[in-house]
Amino acid sequence: MSGQENTPAAAYDLVVVGSGAAGMAAALTAKIGGLDVAIVEKDSHFGGSTAVSGGAIWIPNNPLMRAAGMEEDAEAAFTYLQGEVGNLMDTDLVRRFLKAGPEMVSFFQDNTALQFEHRAVSPDYHPDRPGASMGGRVLDAQTFDGRRLGKEFDRLKPPIGDFTLFGGMMLNRFDIGHFMNMTRKPGSALHALRLLLRHGRDRLRHSRGTRLTLGQAVAGRLALSVLERDIPIFTGQALTALLTDGAGRVTGIQTEAGGQITARCGVVLATGGFPANAEMRAELMPHVAKGAQHFSMSPRPATGGAIGAARAIGAHFIDTNRNAGFWAPVSLIPEGNGATRPFPHLFLDRAKPGVIAVSPKGERFVNEAVSYHDFVSGMTRAGLKEAWLICDHRALRRYGLGPVRPAPAPYRHHLRSGYLKKAATPAELARRINLPPETLNRTIQAFNADAAEGIDRQYGKGSTAYQTYLGDPEHCPNPCLNPLETGPFYAVRIFPGDIGTSMGLATDADARVLREDRSVIDGLYACGNDMNSIMAGTYPGAGITLGPALTFGYLAGRHAAGEG
Known part of the structure; x- marks a missing residue:
């Protein structure tokens, strides 16, 4: 849309603020329920953080796994989340998610272009906990042909370039x-x-490329359904305030362009949380408050504006989660103009044989094969503002390291840019990156002795099904362990980062926003990362952001349409 076509009308039944998975799910559900719906988006493209995500969707006991014969006890997932979240769990919201999640999957499968496939093998991140699953709970959107979007393809937010x-x-x-x-x-x-x-x-x-996978497939399929049902997506429309009537009911929005849009049945906030808000990061992330650099992979428009607008009318913001964000270690790729761009080290390198992480003292500090969230938690527990991923030549060419791709892809441009450090020996590498050479030598020698036996006695790398799932299945006896012994040796500097924020607005089980006294703000809903995460700052498994985002978007749309 452009020009006059990108100007919203004065009134709709429901206005959805944000065009990621949560927002589009709410809009589609409400539209199918009979409402006149519009989506307004701050960014110049639609798709939000979903479009740049890995696209995993965590829905226990979903219909696809059941159709494949993977039945699970209905209480198993609740038990698992109870062990993960502990006394921070909102039982009502978790119960509603576990019940409505499978319903949401069937609803979208039956009514939209969002079609799923399940991962038969995809262990939860802590598979040794009671109730954990080895597979089936994680869904992906089927690969999508972006050409089906026609001219709207160029309005879909593109993926992170370094992932293509x-x-x-x-x-x-x-x-x-x-x-x-x-x-x-x-x-x-x-x-x-x-x-x-x-x-x-x-x-x-x-x-x-128009062959869309991962989060691009989720966003692309939802967008196709939105456009086919004539739900307009107005881009470049930043929310500045929520409109209310004399009784405190939300009746619409004010946009930065100065326009007011009336919403007869309410407003849904789904703008992606506050990862790009430096002040909120410093306030809510202890390591940032202590001076650590922190880099987010979320889109820059996600500055928490919707959360601020809701708080201005009395909404309760929950700041007691175990962590303020969903953590991921990040390295910085130099750009020609002296700037850098962040790259998340999620699952392609840290768990592989021949890769370790060390502190500025040259010592290991964490199990490298744990989830990205747990890895950064290990950094912050150790008080580290930065660390180094180190590997030998065999590992670099077999598996890659961050954006350094495995053979036969070239890699010397990363050496020339300074992103990748190289040296003939561990001691020489230590001097290049200002680590104590003797300490790094001892660290590697101790790790190598264990790796040769296939057992990491210090941190247990490769000791769970999740960790070995990310290793090299062809490498024995431990898919995650191999000595670092084939020179030259390489290093990449990493920092704390995130793939989204977890703290958000308090809601009830229908995604209605609450005040601090738990009373409902009529006409206001929140989902996605604007809603406080039901995981309370923990990270139980792949897809625990998009699963609840789609589910509570679906519930918000149903309730707004009078079907809740």
Whole structure:
């Protein structure tokens, strides 16, 4: 939309602020329920943080896993979350999520282009806890052909460029495995060739690849359904205030452009939390308050404006979660103009054999194969403002390190830029990155002795099903362990970061926003990262942001349409 087409009308039944998974889920559900709905988006593109995410969706006991014969006890997921969240759990919200999540999946499968597939093997992040699952709970959106969006394809927020190849070619989890094995397995080489040919055709007509996976597939499929149902998405429309009547009921929004939009049935806030708000980060993230640099992978428009507007009319903001964000270690890729861009180290490198993390003292401080959230928690517990990922030449060329891709991809440009540090020996590498050489030598020697036996006695790397799932299944006896012994050696500096914030607005089980006294603010809903996470700042498994985002977006839409 452009020009007059991007100007909202004066009134709708429901106004949804934010165009990520939560917002589009709410809009679609309300529209299907009979309401006249509009979406307003601060950014110049739609899709929000969903479009740049990994796209995993955590829904226990979902219909796809059941159809595949993967039945689970209805109480198992509750038990698992109870062990994760502890006394911070809001039991009513968790119960509603576990009941409504499978309903949401069926609803979208039956009524929209959002079609799912389940991961038969995808362990929860703490698989040794009671109630944990080894697979089935995590859903992905089926790969999506972006050409179905027509001219609107260019309005979909593009993926993070460093997660693509050759000018915007996306890979899913299976594609990555084939590309890593393309020089060793003919079947993988053929798969990679097919994708390259498809991408080559795409680039003749489009600015990037149109085969969408991960979060792009979630956002693209939802957007197609939104547009097919004539729900307008107005971009460049920042929320500045919520409108209320004399009784305190929310009746619409005020936008930065000066326009007022009336919402007869209410307003849904789904703008992605506050990860780009430096003041809130300093207030709510202890390591930032202590001077640590912190880098978010969330879109820059997510500054917490919707949360601030809600608080201005009495909404309660919960700041007691165990963590203010969903953590991820981040490295900084130099750009030609002296700036840098962040890269998240989620699951491709840290768990692999021949990779360790060390502090500025040259010592290991955490199990490298734990989840990205737990890894940064290990950094902050140790009081670290930065750390280093270190690997040998074998690991670098076999698995890659951050944006440094495995062989046969070139990597010397990362050396020239200064992103990747290289030295012939561990001691020389330590001097290059200002670590104590003798300490780093001792650290690597101790790790190597254990790795040769397949047991990490210090931190237990490769000791759970989740960790070995991320390792190299072809490497024995431990998929996560191998000595660092094949020079030269390499290092990348990492910092604390996040993939979103967890603290948000208090809501009831219908996603209605609450005051501090637990009374409902009529006409106001929150979902996604504007809603306080039901995980309370813990990170139980892949997809624990998008799963609740879609579910409570669905519940908000149902309630607004009178179906709650």
